[in-house]
Amino acid sequence: xxxxxxxxxxxxxxxxxxxxxxxxxxxxxxxxxxxxxxxxxxxxxxxxxxxxxxxxxxxxxxxxxxxxxxxxxxxxxxxxxxxxxxxxxxxxxxxxxxxxxxxxxxxxxxxxxxxxxxxxxxxxxxxxxxxxxxxxxxxxxxxxxxxxxxxxxxxxxxxxxxxxxxxxxxxxxxxxxxxxxxxxxxxxxxxxxxxxxxxxxxxxxxxxxxxxxxxxxxxxxxxxxxxxxxxxxxxxxxxxxxxxxxxxxxxxxxxxxxxxxxxxxxxxxxxxxxxxxxxxxxxxxxxxxxxxxxxxxxxxxxxxxxxxx
Amino acid sequence: xxxxxxxxxxxxxxxxxxxxxxxxxxxxxxxxxxxxxxxxxxxxxxxxxxxxxxxxxxxxxxxxxxxxxxxxxxxxxxxxxxxxxxxxxxxxxxxxxxxxxxxxxxxxxxxxxxxxxxxxxxxxxxxxxxxxxxxxxxxxxxxxxxxxxxxxxxxxxxxxxxxxxxxxxxxxxxxxxxxxxxxxxxxxxxxxxxxxxxxxxxxxxxxxxxxxxxxxxxxxxxxxxxxxxxxxxxxxxxxxxxxxxxxxxxxxxxxxxxxxxxxxxxxxxxxxxxxxxxxxxxxxxxxxxxxxxxxxxxxxxxxxxxxxxxxxxxxxxxxxxxxxxxxxxxxxxxxxxxxxxxxxxxxxxxxxxxxxxxxx
Numbered sequence: 001x002x003x004x005x006x007x008x009x010x011x012x013x014x015x016x017x018x019x020x021x022x023x024x025x026x027x028x029x030x031x032x033x034x035x036x037x038x039x040x041x042x043x044x045x046x047x048x049x050x051x052x053x054x055x056x057x058x059x060x061x062x063x064x065x066x067x068x069x070x071x072x073x074x075x076x077x078x079x080x081x082x083x084x085x086x087x088x089x090x091x092x093x094x095x096x097x098x099x100x101x102x103x104x105x106x107x108x109x110x111x112x113x114x115x116x117x118x119x120x121x122x123x124x125x126x127x128x129x130x131x132x133x134x135x136x137x138x139x140x141x142x143x144x145x146x147x148x149x150x151x152x153x154x155x156x157x158x159x160x161x162x163x164x165x166x167x168x169x170x171x172x173x174x175x176x177x178x179x180x181x182x183x184x185x186x187x188x189x190x191x192x193x194x195x196x197x198x199x200x201x202x203x204x205x206x207x208x209x210x211x212x213x214x215x216x217x218x219x220x221x222x223x224x225x226x227x228x229x230x231x232x233x234x235x236x237x238x239x240x241x242x243x244x245x246x247x248x249x250x251x252x253x254x255x256x257x258x259x260x261x262x263x264x265x266x267x268x269x270x271x272x273x274x275x276x277x278x279x280x281x282x283x284x285x286x287x288x289x290x291x292x293x294x295x296x297x298x299x300x301x302x303x304x305x306x307x308x309x
Numbered sequence: 310x311x312x313x314x315x316x317x318x319x320x321x322x323x324x325x326x327x328x329x330x331x332x333x334x335x336x337x338x339x340x341x342x343x344x345x346x347x348x349x350x351x352x353x354x355x356x357x358x359x360x361x362x363x364x365x366x367x368x369x370x371x372x373x374x375x376x377x378x379x380x381x382x383x384x385x386x387x388x389x390x391x392x393x394x395x396x397x398x399x400x401x402x403x404x405x406x407x408x409x410x411x412x413x414x415x416x417x418x419x420x421x422x423x424x425x426x427x428x429x430x431x432x433x434x435x436x437x438x439x440x441x442x443x444x445x446x447x448x449x450x451x452x453x454x455x456x457x458x459x460x461x462x463x464x465x466x467x468x469x470x471x472x473x474x475x476x477x478x479x480x481x482x483x484x485x486x487x488x489x490x491x492x493x494x495x496x497x498x499x500x501x502x503x504x505x506x507x508x509x510x511x512x513x514x515x516x517x518x519x520x521x522x523x524x525x526x527x528x529x530x531x532x533x534x535x536x537x538x539x540x541x542x543x544x545x546x547x548x549x550x551x552x553x554x555x556x557x558x559x560x561x562x563x564x565x566x567x568x569x570x571x572x573x574x575x576x577x578x579x580x581x582x583x584x585x586x587x588x589x590x591x592x593x594x595x596x597x598x599x600x601x602x603x604x605x606x607x608x609x610x611x612x613x614x615x616x617x618x619x620x621x622x623x624x625x626x627x628x629x630x631x632x633x634x635x636x637x638x639x640x641x642x643x644x645x646x647x648x649x650x651x652x653x654x655x656x657x658x659x660x661x662x663x664x665x666x667x668x669x
Contacts, residue, residue, distance in 0.1 A: 008517030012510055019506075106348065113350030116534060116553050212509045212531040213538075214553065217348035218380060219529075221504040252507065256514045260464070260495045262664055267498060 007136045009257055011122075014145050015211055017249030019044070019203040019220075021148040023227035024234070024241045025155050026199025031231055032159060033192035034172035034300035038094030039079055040200050041224025042101020043072040047201030049105040052208040052215040053112060061120045064209055065144070065202060072201020073194045075101055080193040084186045087304050098224065106217040117213045120144065142210050144202070149242065151199065156238035168192065172298035175305040185305050200224065229278045235285055236296045248274040339578045341365065341570075342376040342398040344390055346405035346528075347503040349379050353528030353547040354502070357564035358404045358427075360548075364567030365574050373574055383407025388414060395419040400577045402570065403427065405502075406471050412436060423582050425573060428473045430654040434584055439569060442590030443473070444480035444653075446562030447524075448627035449598065449616045450544045451484025453559055454522045455492050456609045457542055458485075464515030465496045466508055466525040466532050470668045472656045474526045479660045480627040481524055486662060488612070495520055496665045505531035516541060522559075533557060542602075549599040560613070561599035569595060588649055591620040628653075633661035 023040050030037050050071035055064035079097050082088045120142060128139040159165040168188050171178040175185045203223070208215055226248055233248075234240035255270045285297060343362045347355040359377065366375050376398065381390050387403075388411035394401050395415050400423040403412045409429040416424045416436045424436040432438060454463050463485060467474050478496060485492045495518055497511040508527050512535035515523065523543040525532045533550045536543035536557035543554055545561020569587065576582040589595040598617065601610050619625040630641030635658060640647075647653055659667050 005517050008513065012513055012517075015513075016506075016510060110350065113348075113352065114552065116530075119538065207506050212505045212529075213534050214505060214530050216503070216505050216529055217350055218503070219505045221501070221506060223506070253510060253514065256497050256499070256507075256511050257518070259497045259665070260515055260518045262666065264666055267500060267668070271500075 003133075005257075009253060010137060011141070012253040012257075013246060013250045014141055015249075016252050017245040018142075018145050018148045018210075019206045019223055020227050020230055020245040020248055021152060021241055022203030022206065023200045023224060024230040024245060025148075025152050025238060026196035026203075027227055028231050028234065028236060028238060028241060029155055029159070029168075030192045030196035031301055032172045032236060032298055033168050033189050034175055034298050034303065034305070035083065035189050035193060036090045036094065036302035037076070037079055037097070037193060037196055038091060038228065039075070039097025039101065039224075040196075040227050041220055041222070042098035043075045043197050043200035044101075044204030044207075044220045044224045044227075045105040045218070046075045046101050047072040047204030048208040048219060049109045049112070049204075049215060050201070051205030052117065053109070055117045055209055056112065056115050059118060061209065064120075065205055068201040068205030068209075069198040070201070072197040072199070072204070074197070076193050076197025076200075079197075080190045083304075084190055084193070087306055090302050090304070102218060109215050109217065112215045113217070115215070117209070119213045120209045144206055144210060147202075152238050152242055159238065164188075169298070172300055175300045175303070179305070179307055185307070189305070200227075203227070226274070229275065232285075233274070233278045233281055235281060236298065244274075247277070338372050338374050339369075339400065339574055340374045340376070340398040341574045341577070342378070342394040342401045344381050344387065344394070344401065344403045344405075344408060345377060345379040346383065346407070347380060349377070351503055351528045352530050352550060352553075354564070355379065355404070355528060357547045358402070358566055361566030361570045362402075365570045368571050369574065369578075372578065381408075385411075387411045391415045392418070395422045398422060400425065400574060400582070402573075406473060407469075423577055428471075430650060432584055432586060437573070437582075437584045437586070439585075439587040439589075440473070440654075441564060441566075441595040442588060443562060443564070443596060444476040444627055445590040445620045446596045446598070447477045447481040448484045448620065448625075449613050450524065450560065450562065451481035452488050452616055453605070453609060453613050454481070454524065454542075454544075455485035455487070455489035456612070457559065457605065458489070458492070458522045460519045460521045461489065461491045461493055462519040462521065463492065463494045464512070464518070464520030464523045465494055466511045466515070466523065466527055467496055467498050468502050468527045469500060470498065470657075472654055475656045475659070476653060477524075477526055478663070479656070482663055483632070483660060484616075484627060494663055494665070496663075498668055499527060501527065503528045505529040508532050509535050512536065513539075545599050551599060556602075556604070558599065559602045559605060563597040563599055565595055565597050586649075588653075591617060592623060635659040635661055635663055635667065637661060 047068035051068035054067040124140040533554040630645035
C-alpha cells in the first residue's frame with residue numbers, strides 16, 4: 001500500500017468519525033446528567049441544514065458553524081422544556097424530536113437542494129505539517145477535527161476535574177439526593193441538554209460543510225442513532241468515544257477501500273461489527289451492575305425528576 | 310305550513326338529483342399516485358420521476374389529481390403506503406425495484422386499481438412493468454470514460470446488487486474496454502440509494518485508489534461534488550448534475566419519464582389501459598443525455614454522438630457477443646444479443662474482465 005493511499009484512508013476515517021464524536025460527546029454529557037435524549041438525529045439534521053443555509057448566504061464558515069450549534073440548541077430547547085418542565089416521558093419526547101427535526105429540516109430546506117457551497121477545507125498547520133510522515137498524519141486535518149478532539153477533552157475535564165462536573169454526575173446518579181442538598185437539578189439538566197444540542201448541531205453541520213457541499217433531506221442517514229450507540233459503547237467514559245467513533249467510522253471506510261482493492265470481505269458482516277460490540281458491552285455492563293461494581297451507568301438515566309418541595 | 314315544508318323537501322331532492330346527474334356527466338379527474346424511494350430533492354432518480362409526475366399534471370391540468378409519497382423504504386412500510394394509496398387512486402406508480410413484491414401483493418387485493426412497477430419483471434392483469442434501457446446510456450459514458458481516463462481506472466459507486474445496477478456496470482465496462490483495452494473498473498457498493506456522506510466516502514476512496522473518472526448508480530449529487538473538488542471527471546446520474554460539477558461533469562444520463570407517465574395516465578382516463586411490459590431506451594427518448602463538457606476532445610465527442618445515433622437507430626446493442634461471464638463461461642455467441650427476459654432483466658453476473666468479486 002502506498003503512502004498517499006494510507007493517508008487518504010486516515011483522512012477518510014477522520015471524516016467519517018468526527019460527526020459521531022461531536023454528537024456522541026454531547027449526548028454523553030446529557031446522559032451523565034441523567035437525561036436520555038433520543039433526538040440526536042433530529043438535532044444533527046437541523047444543524048446540517050442551518051450550517052449549510054448560513055454558509056450559502058454568507059460564505060462565512062465561523063458563522064455557519066455557530067448557526068449550526070444554535071440550531072441544534074434551539075431544537076434541544078424544545079426537548080428541555082417538555083421533559084424538564086412539563087415532565088414528559090424522555091424516550092417518547094426524544095423520538096418525537098428526531099421525527100420533528102427530520103421533517104422540519106426537509107420542509108425548511110426545500111429551496112436549498114439546488115445549491116452548492118464552498119467546503120470548509122483542511123488547514124495544514126504551518127511547519128508542523130511539513131514533518132515527513134507525522135505531518136500529514138497529525139497536522140493536516142480540518143480545523144473541526146481538532147475541535148472534536150478538544151471537545152472530548154473538555155467534557156472529560158468538566159466532568160471529572162470541576163465542581164460543577166461533580167454536581168452534574170451526582171444529579172445523574174441520584175437526583176433526589178442532589179436536590180435535597182440544594183442543587184438545582186433542572187437547571188443543570190437544561191444546560192446539559194442545550195450543550196448536547198449544540199454538539200449534535202456541529203456534528204450534523206460537519207456533514208454538509210466538510211464532507212459534501214450539498215444539503216439533502218435525511219442526509220444524516222442514521223448517524224444520530226450510531227452516536228447514541230456509541231455513548232453506550234464508551235460506557236459513558238469521554239475518551240472511549242474517540243476510540244469507538246474511530247472504530248465505527250473506520251469500519252465504514254475500510255470496507256469501502258477493501259471493495260476497491262478487491263479484498264474479499266463481506267460488507268454486511270463488517271457493518272454489523274460495531275453494533276455487535278455495543279451489545280456485548282451492554283451485556284457486560286449489566287453483569288457488572290449485578291455484581292455492584294458498576295460505577296459508570298448514570299443511575300437516574302431516563303427517570304423523570306419531580307421536586308415535591 | 311306542512312305544505313310549504315313538503316315543497317321545500319321536494320325542491321331539495323330535485324336539486325340534489327340534478328347535482329348528482331351533472332356530476333355524472335362531467336367525468337371525475339383521474340387519480341394518479343407515485344411512490345418514491347428517496348426525497349424529490351435528491352437531483353437523481355426520485356427527482357427524475359417527480360419531474361415526470363409534474364409533466365403529467367402540466368399536460369392534463371384539472372383532469373388529473375396527483376399524489377406523491379417520498380422517502381418510502383423498501384420494507385413493509387412500502388406495502389402500507391401502497392395499500393393506503395390503492396384505496397383512493399386509479400393508478401399507482403411504484404418507482405423502485407424493491408417495491409416489486411409489495412406492489413404485486415397489494416395489486417391482488419385491489420384488482421380495479423392499475424399498478425405500474427418500475428424496473429421489475431413481475432406482471433399481473435393490473436400490474437404493468439416499465440423500465441428504461443439505462444445500460445444504453447452507460448454504453449455511451451463507458452466509451453467516453455475509456456477515452457478520457459489517464460490512469461485507466463474507472464471508479465464505480467454502486468447501490469445494491471440488483472439487475473438494473475449490474476446491467477449498468479457490465480455495459481459501461483464493455484464499452485470502455487472496447488475503446489481502451491487497458492481499462493480497469495473498481496466497484497464500491499455502498500448499500501444505500503441515498504446517503505451523501507457514504508457516497509462521498511466511496512468517491513474519495515476510489516480516487517485515492519487511482520480512479521480519475523467516476524460513475525455512480527446512487528442518487529445524490531455527492532460524488533459529483535467530490536469529483537469537482539478533486540479536479541477529476543464524473544457523469545451525472547438520472548438528471549443533469551452540471552450545477553455540482555461545472556468542470557467535472559462530462560455528460561449525464563437523464564431519465565425522462567414524463568411522456569410515458571402521461572400516456573399511461575391518459576390510458577386510464579380513456580379506459581384503454583392494459584398491462585404492458587415496457588423497456589424503452591435512447592430510441593424513444595426515455596434515456597437522454599446532458600450536454601457534453603467542452604473539455605472533451607472533438608474525436609471523443611464525435612464518437613459519443615455516433616454511439617447515441619447508432620443506439621437511436623437500433624444499429625448497435627451494448628451487449629453484442631461474443632461475451633463471456635466473469636468465470637469464463639460463455640454468455641453470448643458471436644453477434645448474439647440477449648433477450649429482455651431473462652438475460653437482461655434478471656442479470657446477476659459480471660462479464661469477463663471485471664476483476665471485482667460479485668457481491669452476494
